[in-house]
Amino acid sequence: MGNADEVNIVDRLEQYKAHGFIGFYSTTASAALMTKLKEFRDNGKVEAFEIYDGSRIENGFHDVGLSGVLLQHLPQSHTTLRPIHPLLGTYQPLPCDVCGKDLLKSSLTEQYSGMITFGSQTEEDHDERVVERVSFVCKGECGDKMERKNFRLGLTEGWDDITDYCNPLIFIRRVTGYINELRSGSTKYSQAAHDRMIDFYMAMSQRTLRQTSAEDRQKLLDVMELDAMGF
Template sequence: MPVLDFKEIQLPTSGAQHDQFELFARDFLDILGLKIVVGPDRGPDAGRDLIVEEIRTGALSENRVQWLVSCKHKANSGKSVTPSDEPDIHDRVMTHNCKGFIGFYSTLPSSGLATKLNASELPFEVQIFDSEKIEKTLLSSPEGALLAKRFFPLSWSCWEKEHPAPADIFRDDPKLYCHYCNKSLLTPKPHGIIVTWTSILDNRSTGKEHTEHLYWCCKGKCDEMLSSRYCRDGLVDSWEDIDDLIISVVYIRWIMATLNKRQGGATYSGEAFDKSKELLLNLFPLVSRDMTDAERDRFKHLAMIPSYLGGFGYDG
């Protein structure tokens, strides 16, 4: 499903900001590293919206290629860009002494136009940026994200809510590495599990829970290898998914459960207690934000699972 709604950019036929799509194209091509030779203007343009220059650097020489840019904004109608929308491409490219043609479209080229632009006998290069390619490029870099935020404020607000960045709280970025393979468990997105090994202390039938080990790791092989290392008589393991634990409500419930156990006399080894603090500190920047819709749905699902099966339901 597309992230950016190109209808947010005003049509070129109306309003005081009718050249917004051309300005967007200019800034987009600029962040790709192209030099803007001729920018958007008003009045007769002889079939060009912009002219940009690409510098190609080889081992022994530098080559400069100028591209004619044609912008077509048809997102509101949803119609494709047809050959009648792009007449005389060859003559336009030659008139402006360019070596390439860039079609910058908020929809797609029609099959007829695509055939025309893919013809092998064309004496110039062709690049097409359709809505999907533009969106993919914008979302792949910090500069692109800033540009998307400027021209697609509503779309960006929705996307940002569902793809929150960690809160900027501490000097260093939060980090958790698998205790077996040392792979990051927080990038590119949170994954893996938190594992605890506990025992019931046998000190004259007090029955107090004691946490001996706490660590985090990848699911699957890493978990199996670490389990074989820590498993021994009298210890029982339990786990939490990291991507569940960064849901704010789940995080708070986990802290409250830990505090309640401590109040009830549960104990921790020095190592397990230090690991608990490290875990809380590194997950907090990922928690201190609004829940995404997917996380709200996940919490509702967890609330339907009984606590003895790892959920939050049926207590009290």
């Protein structure tokens, strides 16, 4: 939409004595139009106006949980929109440890195609299990390669579907499960494995948690500042 169209909008609002205006923009509305609409509202020429720009429309799909509808009816837009939201402004991918493919991104279009694997050993004198290696792999060839590697290292492999972690209920069940495992001591994790668990949950939360707002991020910074002060 060009500036000429917008000037016409303002003229037409006046001409038809419209009470309000709702505009949908693929990018953003021009500053000139916004100024004019505010002026109209302030002097009572219109009662209200709403502008839906590109990011407001996109956020609408995330905020009200419409990404399923988007995927069903506009799969191409869904892929472009990628309802993955970097929690802290920078996207953290989840690359396959064998081929490098981003398993988080592919979780949008390919269900149950990636997995997290746990290479563990059981200590002989007691029943304790120690997870030595945590890996992220595509199912199939990459998964087979990882399984052979774990086997060569003398580790027993367990695995879980990455898609499951996109479900908030399973996500929180796995998080609390991990905390409980650590507390009970039934399963121990090497430092490297634990670091990978943290990376994994951070990456997955970009899909599973709701989109954060600027206010959420500011609150986090406040909390981190207090934490650093030792309160």
